[in-house]
Amino acid sequence: MKLVFAGGGTGGHLYPALAIAQSWKENHPNDEILFVGTPRGIETTVVPKYGFPLYLLPVEGIPRRVSWETLKKLLLIPKSLINAFIFLKKEKPDMVVGTGGYASFPVVFAATLLKIPTVIHEQNAYPGVANKILAVKVDAVCLTFGEAGKRMKAKNFYETGFPVRREFHTNAEKRNELRKKLGVGIDELLLVAFGGSQGALTINKVVGYLLPEIMRRPNLRLIWATGPRNYENLRQKYKNLPERVQMVPYIDNMPEVLPAADLAITRAGAATLAEIAASKVPAVLIPYPYAAENHQEHNARAFVNHGAAILLRDAECSEDLVRATILPLLDSPEKLVRMAENAGKMLRQDSLQEIIGIMEWLLKQKSNKKN
Template identity: 45%
Template sequence: MKVLMAGGGTAGHINPGLAIANYLKQKHPDAQIKFVGTERGLETRLVTREGYELELIKVRGFKRKLSFDTIIAIKELFQGMVEARKIIKRYKPDIVIGTGGYVCGPVLFNAAMMKIPTLIHEQNAYPGVTNKILSRYADAVAISFKESEKYFKSAKKIALTGNPVRDEILHTDKVSARKRLGISSNSRVVVVVGGSRGAQNINNSVVDMLKKYYNSNDFNIIFATGEAQYDRTMESLGKDIAPTVEVVPYIYNAADVYAAADLMVCRAGAITLSELTAMGIPAILIPSPFVTANHQEYNARSLEKNGAAVVILEKELSGNVLYNQIMSLLKNREQLSRMASNSKKMGITNATEKIYSMIREVMKQKGKL
């Protein structure tokens, strides 16, 4: 089996591709898998670190306003189309899989025109423009939120598979996680994380909350600032940090820390939400307003609608608002338990297996299996 994976830009597009590739390798140890990306995306680090071959093409996103950048984007699109076609003709894949990002456009479109089996995986509730266009040509579309189905009306086949979730997330429980972390079973634990790079407005609000409203007997807090913002955040907090507050630049043991939480405060990236729902963790979601098409708010509203989370928009966020919302949920154990149950109901823990079934079905239809 020869597989060509296209996906790039952010970890949210790349990690699902890697999860699919790793699962394919488990099922077919002799499978050949190659990725296509761009030199500007995180794939240059993440894909090669996993040991997969990566080929690069030229392509970039279009800005809404006509400018010199638009001309460059058009030029690179045509260049990327030519480069992608050359890669496909040389590699001769049995299937081409796209997991999002501008790089998918030239690769998946060329593959579809060459009658090669194609599958798109969409991570978000509100799909990216590239995937919406490609869905007209691809053989199948795998979605992660039921809400995104209405945006793929032209798709030949569509199925709800969810987002692939890391194995360690699926095999961790609260009791054992708290033992490993040295956290009492009686403690109420809130985990705050704004992403690997941090979220300045979330950090500022947490600092304000800790300095003005928080008492050490309220709850334990694990606060990940993001590596780039750690020093500045610590300087803002000062030296008098309560012993019930742990401030770290980054959470490396995410499975244990998440499992130990009674409540998460975080962004609404698709992979993060898939992990939270797989573990059944109630959340206060603060969607990033700086993402394409405001897709994080669509993700967050999906959980809110199902009673698994509370949404605070960043423009409404403050230390006082955050503190009051945390305390309101922690004091209402019945509501928190109900949110955890609703979150768990939304969780999909076998996404990779479902995507694999779709891959096999598409390949059979095209005579590749």
């Protein structure tokens, strides 16, 4: 059996695909799994570390905003579809799974035309353009949030929750071991700040507001992912940081870092929140304000309402408000523990099992039709 996974560009699209692929391989160790991505995405460095072959196709995604750039990309879609057709005809997979991103649309769309069984996963409450188009053609649409089904048409919807890589679940139970490995002392607090795989200017600004206090408190440690584009400028701006303040472009070992944290400062994408929940970590959430239908704030409020996070709006992140919101948390270890416990309750535990079950059922249906 051969399966193709198409998803990437950013971590929010790639990591769900990796989680599903890992789980499938555990259940079907003899099956072959291939990933399809583009040269521009983080999949070029991440997927090989997981041991899966990666095929790079010169494909383009569907832009959300209307512009001259949009028109150029729309003209490239036929070429992307041809590339996807050629790839699928050559590999002859038994199933194609799409999780969004540049490569997902043309590969999944081509698979539907070739009558290959197809499954897509929509991570957000407000579906992306590509998944809205694909939903009416694929065999199964898996949803993190059931309400996303109200915003798209499909043959079959399944509310499965968000598939999280197994390392987050296992490492959440090894917190002390991870902290020791990272050099975090018994009496120290570890803050982890990141803005997704591309970084976030507002997250970096917020950390800048907190740095003087972090420098004054010897019991505070910080791992700060600036994003690749911002790293050099910030490294020059904040020279001679102590060893306990670690600035990096990107955290590529997040399953070993996030579960060790006492507090995360981050955006509120569905992937990030699922990993926070699996890691049982409290968070200060600063939703990306330009996300479709403001879905990140919608995501964040669910965590806030369950006592797992505190919300700061991007436009309101003044130095005074940031310090007044975050510094008291650092002086309230009991509150952080309660928030961590609540975060752990936010994740659906059987997401991967359900998605794998749907895939197995579709393949069985295909086999029965052949017979």
